Amino acid sequence: MTSVAAPARTIAVIEDETSIASAVAARLRSEGYTVEIAGDGPTGVALCERLQPDLVVLDLMLPGFDGLEVCRRIQRERPTPVLMLTARDTETDLVVGLEVGADDYMTKPFSTRELVARVKAILRRADRPTGSDARPVHIGDVELDPATRRVVRGGEPVHLTPTEFDLVVFLAGRSGRVVTREQLLEQVWGYEVPSGARTVDSHVRAIRRKLGADLIRTVHGVGYAIDGSGAP
Amino acid sequence: MTLRRERPLDQLPSLKLKLAVVILAGVGVAVFLSWAGAHAGLWPAVSGAIAGTVALLMVRFLARGMTSPLREMAAAADAMARGDYGRRVLTTSRDEVGQLARAFNRMAAELGEIDRVRRDLVANVSHELRTPISGLQAALENIVDGVAEPDPETVRTMLAQVERLGRLVERLLDLSRLEAGTVPLERRPFEVAPMLAHAVRDAQQSAPDVTVRVGVDPERLELDADPERLHQVVANLVENAVRHSPRGATVEVSARRRRDGVEFEVVDEGPGIPEADASRVFERFYRSDTARSSREGGAGLGLAIARWIVDLHSGEIRAERHEPHGCRMVVTIPGAARDASAPEHRPSATSRALAVARSLQEGP
Numbered sequence: 001m002t003s004v005a006a007p008a009r010t011i012a013v014i015e016d017e018t019s020i021a022s023a024v025a026a027r028l029r030s031e032g033y034t035v036e037i038a039g040d041g042p043t044g045v046a047l048c049e050r051l052q053p054d055l056v057v058l059d060l061m062l063p064g065f066d067g068l069e070v071c072r073r074i075q076r077e078r079p080t081p082v083l084m085l086t087a088r089d090t091e092t093d094l095v096v097g098l099e100v101g102a103d104d105y106m107t108k109p110f111s112t113r114e115l116v117a118r119v120k121a122i123l124r125r126a127d128r129p130t131g132s133d134a135r136p137v138h139i140g141d142v143e144l145d146p147a148t149r150r151v152v153r154g155g156e157p158v159h160l161t162p163t164e165f166d167l168v169v170f171l172a173g174r175s176g177r178v179v180t181r182e183q184l185l186e187q188v189w190g191y192e193v194p195s196g197a198r199t200v201d202s203h204v205r206a207i208r209r210k211l212g213a214d215l216i217r218t219v220h221g222v223g224y225a226i227d228g229s230g231a232p
Numbered sequence: 233m234t235l236r237r238e239r240p241l242d243q244l245p246s247l248k249l250k251l252a253v254v255i256l257a258g259v260g261v262a263v264f265l266s267w268a269g270a271h272a273g274l275w276p277a278v279s280g281a282i283a284g285t286v287a288l289l290m291v292r293f294l295a296r297g298m299t300s301p302l303r304e305m306a307a308a309a310d311a312m313a314r315g316d317y318g319r320r321v322l323t324t325s326r327d328e329v330g331q332l333a334r335a336f337n338r339m340a341a342e343l344g345e346i347d348r349v350r351r352d353l354v355a356n357v358s359h360e361l362r363t364p365i366s367g368l369q370a371a372l373e374n375i376v377d378g379v380a381e382p383d384p385e386t387v388r389t390m391l392a393q394v395e396r397l398g399r400l401v402e403r404l405l406d407l408s409r410l411e412a413g414t415v416p417l418e419r420r421p422f423e424v425a426p427m428l429a430h431a432v433r434d435a436q437q438s439a440p441d442v443t444v445r446v447g448v449d450p451e452r453l454e455l456d457a458d459p460e461r462l463h464q465v466v467a468n469l470v471e472n473a474v475r476h477s478p479r480g481a482t483v484e485v486s487a488r489r490r491r492d493g494v495e496f497e498v499v500d501e502g503p504g505i506p507e508a509d510a511s512r513v514f515e516r517f518y519r520s521d522t523a524r525s526s527r528e529g530g531a532g533l534g535l536a537i538a539r540w541i542v543d544l545h546s547g548e549i550r551a552e553r554h555e556p557h558g559c560r561m562v563v564t565i566p567g568a569a570r571d572a573s574a575p576e577h578r579p580s581a582t583s584r585a586l587a588v589a590r591s592l593q594e595g596p
Contacts, residue, residue: 017363019389023370023380030379087362109366112373 009123010034012051014044014070015059015085020108024057027112028119041065048074055123057115058102060086071102081122081162085110103163104189104199121190126162137172139226142211144169153211163188164207167200171216171226180223200224239297239324247298247327254294262287297325301333308340317344360400364393403533410540415461417544422459423572424448424487424494431463432485435470442477444470449488452572457494457565461541468534469498469561476502476559493547493566501558505551513551514539538563 011033015021018039025035036051038044041064048056056074060067071082084105103122106115136145141154149165151158160168166188171179185196204216204224217225241250262283269279301323308319317340323333371390374380409415425448432444455462466485473483481501487494505513514535542549547565554560 017367019367019393020363020370022389023367023374026374026380027370027377030374087359108362109369112370113377 008032008034009054010036010051011055011057011119012036012038012044012047012053013057014038014041014047014062014067015057016040016062017059020059020085024112024115027116028057031116031120033119039063041067041070044070045073048080049077052078053080054126055081055083055119057083057085057119060084079162081126083115083118083122103161117191124190125166125188137169139168139172139215139228140212142215144172151211158210160207160210164203164210167203168207168211168215168226171224174225176225176227178219178222178225184223240294242297242325245326247329250295250298250327254291257294258287258291261290298327298329301325301329305333305336308336312340312343315347317341317347357400357404361397364396364400367393400533403537407533407537407540410537410544415544417458417461419456419458419567421454421456421568421570424453424455425451427459427463428466428485428487431466432470435467435474439474439477441479442474443480443482444474445482445484447484447486449486450571450573453487453489453494454570454572455494455565456568457545458541461544462496462565465538465541465563466496466498468538469496469563472534473498473500473502473559473561476500478502489569489571490564493564494569496563496565498561499554499558504553504557504559507553514549 011028013021013025013028013035015024015037016039021037021039025037028035036047036053038047041062043064044056044058044062047053056071058067058070062070067084071084074080074082082102084102085108086105087108103125104118106118136143136147142158143152144150144165146169149162151160151165167184170184170188181197181200184200185191189196189199204218207216215226217227219225241253244250244253265283265286266276266279269282270276272279274282301321304321304323308321311317311319320337320340321333323330325333368390371380371386371393375382375386380386425446428446428448432446436442436444470483470485477483477500483501484497484499486497488497539549542563542565545565545567547563549561549563552560552562
């Protein structure tokens, strides 16, 4: 996919469990990434400021301040894809749903093989050419511009994470048609995972919170759809 | 007010009395109406029917509220069987049904609390298991996939994770045995100083950069209690204190004779415990900083175990702030305490050496 000559991508791993951090770092290094580790919230933020990583693997529970705060701070600095690590299943909404902007999450214990797959998928998505032919999408009072990745709702700018943005654009591109969760995972996330359906649901909830509850229609037992989108 | 009007006999203190009133009123009304009907020259059948109807209505009115708590209880019990402990029975009556309803409500609240604790326990245990398993899985996958070599360092890290899992399981079993009450205390007189020294040595291994000072007053203090269990209490308290201590700090451990037993004290220079949490620290899995302590393997079970052991001894355990900063844990164990260096004993060299920080008693 990526060209061989591309410079090594940098990844920051922020995790207080040294055994997990070093094993994840070793795995990512073996895949050709440049990896640096931080063990708590404040050093994690400092590391991101210095390193300007292409992606951050972030533990939710950290000493100092937690992963959500770290995520908020690095996103304020510069939009960076974040893969969050959590220790509880119930934290999905916390991680993905809040406006902290994690792109994906994995629940411990996780497989480093799968982690690498997800890292690749997230980076691929971040790389996706914005496409000069992509025209702004209008859905009701919401306008999305794929070229600049800007979102405006009723004249007010709204912040969407890259995943949320891609999800809305993908659904809007199939106006009126129902898209299954599996299709969304494959097309928007770039991989399929057993727990994927919940990831999709959490992202949809987050989008509804930001862009209004009636933007995305739930088709029970099937998937999601956006109606009435198009160019003005 | 409205309730009282709807439930006219609510104030009567016993069910028998209520029934007596209901029966007397019913019979009285029936007799009176039959008599009045006969006087007015009605047919006996007609006056009987009227008397019966009025008496029934009367009974219905008076008995209102006598059985409804029972029906509510039945409904609430069904809800509980389905896992909903939120239902309560409304009652204002003072009789046995009312008492039953109140006892039922207390039971529902208690069961709800037990259910909450159980849920928390499962959530926390799985959370505590996840972290070391994650570390292990990541390291093992790396070895299997040739990303890392199984060199001694890597294997040592993995062993540490397994040991952490083992400790967690052991503590969980300990706690469940303690809570089930299947652990009998083995009381015998023992010398406190060697027990303290041993417990401190065990606990300190995890943090060699923290100094632990031990003081016993009198030097050869003897106590009649379960030494193995108290060793566990002290070790858990010291481990906790060490874990929350900054690098290079000192933890003071002391034991001194009180009028009716021995008071143990563990004082650290850590961040201390927020006042609002002072009573919660002895709950299972309580942690003031969930993220930090999990790293050092403190699963939040140590203090809960300590509390159970102290309870078994009918003792007391409490946590308080230590000025200017830090935490003071105080354990009082009732029991026969004596000074073993009384004339017939000679103080041994080891216990003399252990009595270091007796100045503690005077305090700062």
